[in-house]
Amino acid sequence: MAYKSTGGPIDLPSLFSDLVRCETRLYNALNDRLRERHGIVTSQFEFLSYLRDRPGARVADVAAEFAIGIGATSKSVDRLEKLGWVVRQPNPSDRRSSLLALTDDGLTLVDAAAETFAEHLAELLGGMVGDVPGASRMSAVAQVLAELRRALERDQIGMPTG
Template sequence: MEGLRKVFDDLIRFETMLWGAIDTALETESGLTLSTFNLMWIIDSTPQCRVYDIAEALAITVGGTSQAVDRLEKAGYSIRRPHPDDRRSSIVELTPDGVAAFRKAEPVFDRALARLIGEPLSATELTHLAGALEKLRGVIAR
């Protein structure tokens, strides 16, 4: 059990440190937080993106996601449009300002990932890590 506790501790601490380092880089170089970037990334890559889609992608509640989208709208980075097929939901889209801010932040994010994960790990280690994390997420998602 002690080995599993150490792995848990290392994983959680690494996630916290990784989030902080990427968040700092993004805020410094692009003015976006990692939370904002994450929302924008999902919206940008999801056709006819709904709040529900974002919540599913981030594994958070729809209520919390709706509040985050509200903040994104207030910043002028997104808008909600009526869903053409479902009157109960809306489509979330990035505004032109949102697209510009996201495109500016993407290379900052990619450089931080390369520096903090890609460079320290070999291609084989990265493949193994990705596979292990996917497998563990699958256990929790059941």
């Protein structure tokens, strides 16, 4: 079904397909590079980055950020803890939950992986960003996607039920 816009009709199913396929291909390419250079996958990198930037986050906070279930998030944190990259600490304001923190090894790993991630993402996006033709279009896409994400999160759309 096409919807009218100021630039003409937009084929929303095709837009959805393009968004999903681009995300999947970028995610997989980043996954391969992170695994090759640091022995981690993209989802682990994202969790570690989140915890680096938000010390004292809870499992529920991580689950909400990534729109995944608390059970799946807890299992992922268990794996990161077993690898020695994350620790659970008692939550002084709620004994039912714990606060998550990176270990020194986790911090070293995520900092090194962040450089690889940023470099490879810049390679993958090539001429679509920076001071080149097409950058203003990519900037517009980034703005639209940020607005869409804010609206989806504000309205709690797509959140897991379990």
